[in-house]
Amino acid sequence: xxxxxxxxxxxxxxxxxxxxxxxKKIKELALGQVLEVVSDDEGIKKDMPAWCExxxxxxxxxxxxxxxxxxxxxxxxxxxx
Amino acid sequence: MIATQIEPxxxxxxxxxxxxxxxxxxxxxxxxDKAMAAFIIATGAAAMGMRVTMFFTFWGLNAIRRRxxxxxxxxxxxRMFGLLNRGGADTLPLSRFHxxxxxxxxxxxxxxxxxxxxVPELMQTALDLDVRFIACTTTMGLMGxxxxxxxxxxxxxxxxxxxxxxxxxxxxxxxx
Numbered sequence: 470x471x472x473x474x475x476x477x478x479x480x481x482x483x484x485x486x487x488x489x490x491x492x493k494k495i496k497e498l499a500l501g502q503v504l505e506v507v508s509d510d511e512g513i514k515k516d517m518p519a520w521c522e523x524x525x526x527x528x529x530x531x532x533x534x535x536x537x538x539x540x541x542x543x544x545x546x547x548x549x550x
Numbered sequence: 551m552i553a554t555q556i557e558p559x560x561x562x563x564x565x566x567x568x569x570x571x572x573x574x575x576x577x578x579x580x581x582x583d584k585a586m587a588a589f590i591i592a593t594g595a596a597a598m599g600m601r602v603t604m605f606f607t608f609w610g611l612n613a614i615r616r617r618x619x620x621x622x623x624x625x626x627x628x629r630m631f632g633l634l635n636r637g638g639a640d641t642l643p644l645s646r647f648h649x650x651x652x653x654x655x656x657x658x659x660x661x662x663x664x665x666x667x668x669v670p671e672l673m674q675t676a677l678d679l680d681v682r683f684i685a686c687t688t689t690m691g692l693m694g695x696x697x698x699x700x701x702x703x704x705x706x707x708x709x710x711x712x713x714x715x716x717x718x719x720x721x722x723x724x725x726x
Binding site: 481482483484485486488489491520523524 | 593594597598599666667
């Protein structure tokens, strides 16, 4: 289990909302802090690493969980700039 | 012999920092599905730190017209055209399965149920993320669309040269 400083719930949102909400939320973090983005959109598995690569933030990892409503993805992003 | 080897990834990162990637999108279509695709790409690119400019021309102008906007053109022909071609981001029809409004209504209901943002919401998000909106003056004139009937937040009123000047520097240029 990864530890995050701030958690962002994007459950129920489809692309591009999780990424847009992430780009807004990351501005509130201090350098080095880790943001956990919770999503049920499978696209985030590929989109979050791609977003990190473009913006320069660090993708720490991705966890998958099986919930009642379906699969849930937790992406951990470290603010690096 | 080369004295200093430049690390390519570093120079690329530096280049991107000094000059962010530019995206230009031309929205010609006034269809709900196509406008959605355009705004999703625009907001996604903006969230990735790219500089995005959207050009609205022909039917695409309907997306940035106020709801129910007609025309305040001086001649009756264009006023009539404006009356027949009502604007508004939330009134765009689907390109297929519109079925006189029924199909579009169904799609909008499904989108709402799935918390999917519609064109008006995506457009507001785009504006919040500093996506630049440019309205094509030629087609505005042609279709009797006047400035006062467009939404607030239009950055420029310009033509093809402005578009090409931007597109020339763009790494992603889309025509939708």
